[in-house]
Every structure is written in structure tokens, then in C-alpha cells.
Amino acid sequence: MKATRQLHDLGQSLWLDNITRTLLDDGTLARYIEEDSITGLTSNPSIFDAAISGGDAYDAGIHAKSLMGMQGEALFTELALEDLRRAADLFQPVFESTGHVDGWVSMEVSPLLAADTAGSIAAARHIHHKGRRDNLFVKIPGTPEGVPAIEEAIFLGIPINVTLLFSCAQYEAVSEAYMRGIERRLQAGLDPRVGSVASLFISRWDVASNKQLPDELHNKLGIAVGQQTYRAYRQMLASARWQKLADAGAMPQRLLWASTGTKDPDASDTLYISAFAAPETINTMPEKTLHAFADHGELHGVMDVDGGDADAVLARISAAGVDIDQLALTLQREGAEAFVKSWHHLLDGIAEKARQLAGKSDGAVLK
Numbered sequence: 001m002k003a004t005r006q007l008h009d010l011g012q013s014l015w016l017d018n019i020t021r022t023l024l025d026d027g028t029l030a031r032y033i034e035e036d037s038i039t040g041l042t043s044n045p046s047i048f049d050a051a052i053s054g055g056d057a058y059d060a061g062i063h064a065k066s067l068m069g070m071q072g073e074a075l076f077t078e079l080a081l082e083d084l085r086r087a088a089d090l091f092q093p094v095f096e097s098t099g100h101v102d103g104w105v106s107m108e109v110s111p112l113l114a115a116d117t118a119g120s121i122a123a124a125r126h127i128h129h130k131g132r133r134d135n136l137f138v139k140i141p142g143t144p145e146g147v148p149a150i151e152e153a154i155f156l157g158i159p160i161n162v163t164l165l166f167s168c169a170q171y172e173a174v175s176e177a178y179m180r181g182i183e184r185r186l187q188a189g190l191d192p193r194v195g196s197v198a199s200l201f202i203s204r205w206d207v208a209s210n211k212q213l214p215d216e217l218h219n220k221l222g223i224a225v226g227q228q229t230y231r232a233y234r235q236m237l238a239s240a241r242w243q244k245l246a247d248a249g250a251m252p253q254r255l256l257w258a259s260t261g262t263k264d265p266d267a268s269d270t271l272y273i274s275a276f277a278a279p280e281t282i283n284t285m286p287e288k289t290l291h292a293f294a295d296h297g298e299l300h301g302v303m304d305v306d307g308g309d310a311d312a313v314l315a316r317i318s319a320a321g322v323d324i325d326q327l328a329l330t331l332q333r334e335g336a337e338a339f340v341k342s343w344h345h346l347l348d349g350i351a352e353k354a355r356q357l358a359g360k361s362d363g364a365v366l367k
Helices: 003-010 021-025 028-036 045-053 059-067 072-097 117-131 146-155 168-187 203-212 221-238 240-247 287-296 310-319 324-366
Strands: 013-016 038-041 105-108 136-141 160-165 196-201 254-258 281-285
Touching: 003 013, 003 287, 013 028, 013 287, 021 028, 021 072, 028 038, 028 072, 028 287, 038 072, 038 105, 038 281, 045 072, 045 324, 059 072, 059 324, 072 105, 072 117, 072 136, 072 324, 117 136, 117 146, 136 146, 136 324, 146 160, 146 168, 160 168, 160 324, 168 196, 168 221, 168 240, 168 324, 196 203, 196 221, 203 221, 203 324, 221 240, 221 254, 221 310, 221 324, 281 287, 310 324
Parallel strands: 013 038, 013 281, 105 136, 136 160, 160 196, 196 254, 254 281
Antiparallel strands: none
8 A cells, every 4th residue: 555545544634735737737636636645735826936937838828818918916816726726626526525624725815915914814805706616725824914814714714724834833823813713703603614724834944953953953853843733733622612613513723734845865755744644634745755755655653642752852952052933933934035036936927928928929910
């Protein structure tokens, strides 16, 4: 049995951290669903930037929409939602068979809104309306300004994938926001079943800290933070507050492991897949990591619900000079900045392609 199937049977959802039109057109995504137990996917501005700039698969769509007068963010949103609707339809059977727990795709609000609560809420409503798929998450970053936007979006019945979480404290803040949104829905007599996941980024911790740490602590920080957060997640699910919401019909906001591709060439290419084997969670992985785990991945047990040795490892890393709390804030800020950079590059690239395609079209007409 493939290791991917073993994780699936354990109760963990495996999602693809990628989407391209080519993956849809050539049947690759359908094959991942059939052969590798993939049951959802995530996207972000960097992924779409690479997909659109990396070939000509989007050229016809860019040209047609430009002729209709679309440009900038509106043009990109239409391109992205075309792909995500198709992906959502592929995942619709698992979405229905799991009672809407699994089978989701994700579309991010503009990263320019990371510090704009009202703007994030408005963007989430717009994407939710334009998406026209029940299994489409809107991604909102778990920044201080994003937390109230997440609560309000949940209250409005918009399924939310909380992105750019780096610490247990950041996770706990958005978990609280999710529960407040559900509690408000119940008070208003609304259906409490609103899907949500909370995405904790892993590998960037180790990229940032390895250079400060002795060899024996390399690639330990991300896993320890994940273990600590998993403990908080299990404690939340066992809490009286959550049980009351669950009894009323609410769905848990599942914990999602993000940024799980190994960045250290000296480490296992399946490090963050084996380490985060846990039921009732999601691991979203790049294609390269999916291929590696399907080929030679191994399970080494299930995550400890009590956090394992996380506290001891974090103490050793702190003693080695890493300010973990400050690093969490830095990683979230830098992650938001990186998405802004990709966003500008993405929109500039679409605009340039539109100009080039319009020139070629004019030339053809002149001939």
C-alpha cells in the first residue's frame, strides 16, 4: 500500500499545494485523486504567479478577457476561479461523501489586504459570491487585522482557510475567532455548519533558524512548533466550549500543515510529511513532495496528542539564542510581504501578456 494511502486511512487529508491549468487539462490532478489519495488543494499568489508566467496555458483566457475590458485584479480573479471551479468539481464527490469535511479548494484574498479588516471582509464576500462552489475556501491571513475579519466571515457563512499562521498563539487566536463566529450564528438562529481550516506554516521556521542552531537542532523547530500547536488543537476539540458547538451541529476548524516541502538538501525530502501524521488534520504538499512520499515515504507513528517532546526542544532552541516568539511575528510579516511581491509580479505579468497578445492579434488582422 502506498504511503499516501496509509496516511489517508489514518484519517489525515492529503491536499496538493498547487494548481495550474495544465494539471487540469492533461488529467494530472484527476490522477493524483485516483492514485495518490489527494482530496483537496490549496493555492496562493505565488502558485498562480508561477503557473501563469511559466507557459502559455493562460494566454487565450488573458486575451479574451482583455478584449472584454477586464484587467488587473478582476482579470486574475476570473482566471483563478475558472481553474478552482474545475478543481472543486473534481473534488465534489469526496466533498459530499465526507459530509463537507473534505474535498475543498482555496482562493486567497488580495495580500494587499493583510492589514485591512474591512477590506478583507469585503473581498471574502466577493470571492465567495463569484466562486459559485460550496467547496471553495476563501483564504484570509491570520494577522492581527485578519482575526476579526475571520470571525465576521464565519458569521456570514463564508468558508475560510486561515493562512500564514506560524505559532501556537497565532493558531489559538484564529481558533477563538472561528468559535466566536459560530457562536454568533447560533445566537442569530443560523446554521452553525461553516467549513474552516487553520494553516500552520512549518518549513520556514527551519529555514530561518538553522543558521543560528547547532547541527543537532537543525530542522527541529518547525516540528516542535507543530507538535505544540497540535496539542492545543486537540485540547480545543476536547473542550466543553467546543463540545457544545459540536452538539449544535458545528464542524471543527481542522488544523492544516502548510509549507511542508523540505528546504534543507541534507534532510529527508519527506521529513514534514512523516513527522505530521495525525488524524483529523490536513497536510498540503507541493507536487515534488507528493511524488517523493508516494514513492518512498514511510510512517513512523502518529503525532502525540500531548505534544511529545515539543516543550523540551523549544527550550533547547531558546537557550541556543532563538527568540521564538519574535521569530513567529517576523515570519508572518515576511510571509505577507512575500505574497505582496508575488501579487505585484503576477498582475504585472498578466498585464504584459495582455499587451503582447493584443499586439500579435493586431498584427494578424493587418496581415
